[in-house]
C-alpha cells in the first residue's frame with residue numbers, strides 16, 4: 476500500500492516538474508520530450524485516420540483505439556462531414572453509435588425500440604444514441620452554406636470481433652449496395668409482389684452513401700413504384716391482422732413529395748408516427764447543461780446513464796471540458812474507464828504516465844486531434860497560454876466513473892494526509908502537509924505563476 480502511494484506521488488512530482496520545466500524553457504521543452512519517441516507518433520494519440528466513406532456529399536473518417544491488456548474493448552471514433560443539403564442514406568450498424576454534433580444542424584431519423592420511426596433535430600453540442608441494429612439516416616438541415624460535423628463513438632463491443640464493425644445499407648443502389656438487393660430478382664419479386672420494372676429502384680443510386688438532396692430527378696422518377704410498394708406492403712400488414720394507420724388516399728397525398736423518411740418506413744414496414752410525438756429520447760446538450768464542475772479556470776461536464784438514460788445501452792459516458800488559457804486538469808486517473816478525447820478548440824498538452832512512474836507521453840494537441848488514456852493510467856491536460864482549450868470525449872465504463880485526483884483540494888493525497896503518507900515519502904508530516912495544502916483549488920487548477928512563488 477505504501478509503495479502504491481509512493482508511486483502515485485512520484486507520478487505527481489514528475490508531472491509538476493515538467494510543468495515547471497515548460498514554464499521556464501517555453502515550448503522547446505515540450506518538443507524535446509515528445510521527440511524522445513524517435514519520430515514515432517506519441518503513444519496515446521490516435522492518428523491513423525481511415526476514410527471509410529467518400530461520397531459526393533461528404534465523408535466519414537474513423538480512428539480506432541487499441542486494446543490495453545485486459546481492458547474493455549477499445550472503441551472507434553468516427554468523424555462525419557456532410558455538405559449542405561445532403562443525406563446520409565438509411566443504414567444500420569452492428570455497433571452502438573453515440574452522436575455528438577460539433578457544428579451545424581442535423582435531422583436524425585431512426586427506428587426507435589424496433590418500432591417507430593422518430594425524427595429529431597440536433598444542434599451544436601447535442602448528444603444522442605442510436606442502438607446497434609436500429610436503422611437510421613442523417614439529413615444536413617443547417618443553413619445553405621453550413622457544413623455538418625458529427626463526432627461519434629462506434630462501440631462494437633457487442634460484436635464478436637471488437638475491431639470490426641459493419642454498415643448495412645437499406646437505401647442505395649449501385650453505390651452503396653442495399654442489403655435488399657442481395658436477395659436476387661426472383662426472391663424480391665415474390666417478396667414485394669411487384670414486377671421487374673418496379674424493382675428498378677434498387678439499381679439507381681450511384682453517388683455514394685452521402686448524397687445531395689437537391690438532385691431529385693432520379694428520385695422523382697422512382698415515385699410511382701414507391702407508392703405501389705407501400706400500398707402493397709400495407710396490404711400485407713393488414714392481411715396479417717396488423718393495424719393500419721393511414722388510408723390509401725392519405726398515402727398518395729404524402730408521396731407527392733418524395734422523401735427518404737417515407738421510403739424507410741415503407742421498406743421496413745414500420746408504423747409512421749401519427750400527429751403527436753411518439754415518446755422518444757430527446758437529445759442531451761453538453762453546452763446547455765449545468766457543469767458538474769466549474770471554477771474560475773474552467774468547467775467540466777460528464778454524463779452517463781444516470782443523467783441521460785439512452786446511454787445505458789452502451790455503458791459509455793460522454794464528457795466535455797473547457798479550460799481557460801494556461802489552466803490544467805489536475806493529474807488524475809479513471810478507476811473504471813478508458814478515456815477517449817477529441818480536441819474541439821484551442822491547443823494544449825496531454826501528459827500520460829506509465830504505471831512504473833515513467834513518462835509515457837507528453838504531447839501537444841490541437842483541434843481535431845484524438846487522444847486516449849487506458850484505465851488506471853495517470854494523466855493531465857494543460858491548456859496552452861494563448862486561449863481556452865476545449866475537448867470532448869467518451870469514457871468506456873459500465874459503471875459510474877469517478878476520476879481520482881492526485882493533486883489539489885479534493886485529491887487522494889489530501890485525503891490520505893497523515894503520518895503514514897509522510898513516512899512513505901520520508902519527510903516530516905508538517906513539511907508534506909505544507910506541500911499538499913499549497914494548492915487551494917481542485918480539479919481544474921490555475922496556471923503557474925513563477926514570480927509569486929519560490
Ligand SMILES: *[C@@H]1O[C@H](CO)[C@@H](O)[C@H](O)[C@H]1NC(C)=O
Pocket residue numbers: 668707710711
Ligand atoms: C400481388 O399483387 C396482385 C396485383 O398486382 C394482387 O392481386 C395480389 O393479391 C397480391 N398478392 C399479395 C400476396 O399481396
Ligand SMILES: *[C@@H]1O[C@H](CO)[C@@H](O)[C@H](O)[C@H]1NC(C)=O
Pocket residue numbers: 762797798799800863865
Ligand atoms: C469555453 O470557455 C471560454 C472562456 O474561457 C468561453 O469563451 C467559451 O465560450 C467556452 N466555450 C463553450 C462552448 O462554452
Ligand SMILES: *[C@@H]1O[C@H](CO)[C@@H](O)[C@H](O)[C@H]1NC(C)=O
Pocket residue numbers: 829830831832833
Ligand atoms: C516503464 O514501463 C514502460 C511500459 O511498460 C516501459 O516501456 C519502460 O521501459 C518502463 N521503464 C522503467 C524505468 O522501468
Ligand SMILES: CC(=O)N[C@H]1CO[C@H](CO)[C@@H](O)[C@@H]1O
Pocket residue numbers: 531682687689690
Ligand atoms: C450527380 C450529381 O448530379 N451531383 C450533383 C448534385 O448537386 C450538387 C449541387 O447541388 C452538385 O455539386 C453535384 O455535382
